[in-house]
Amino acid sequence: MAELDLTQYLPILLFIAIAAGLSAAFVFLPMGVSRLTGSHKPTTDKLTEYECGFPAFEDPRSQFDVRFYLVAILFIVFDLEAAFLFPWAVSLDLTGWPGWITMMIFLGELAIGLAYAWKKGALEWE
Incomplete structure (x- = not known):
């Protein structure tokens, strides 16, 4: 039976130890310095609201309406769609008809998803 040579893993373990040490230093060192310097x-x-300018009128742990998340997800999906359309349009001469047909199927699926979300009222903001 061949022996297992664990010395090959030494550089990886050394890298992980250095990364963990630096990460801990970047997190805890500024906190310690701020405590020591006063x-x-x-x-x-210092503890007043600074993001919106007025005190919160509800419990911060209150639940959001699910439509908020649906609109956010739809925004991300269509933002990614726009990010995919540019490289596709630039490389259309290389991909030819198969690339065009594939993108039309992709856009059709997104249109069906948008129609479904619209029909369910996910885009209505009350």
Whole structure:
């Protein structure tokens, strides 16, 4: 039976150890320095709302309407569609008719998905 030579894994383990050490240093070192230098002094002014400018009027753990997520997913899908259309259009002379037919099938599937979401009212914002 052949012996297993574990010394081949030493560079990988060394790389993982260095990456973990640097990651921990980048996370914990700034927090420790801020504690030591005294910049961590929370006051009421520092703890006020800064993103929207007014206090929250609901519980922050309240559930969003599922339509919010549907609109976000539809935006991502059609954004990716636009990202796929440009390389396809540039390489259309290389792909020829099979590439054109494949993209039309893809666009048809997306159109069916959009019609379905529209019919279900996913795009209605109340």
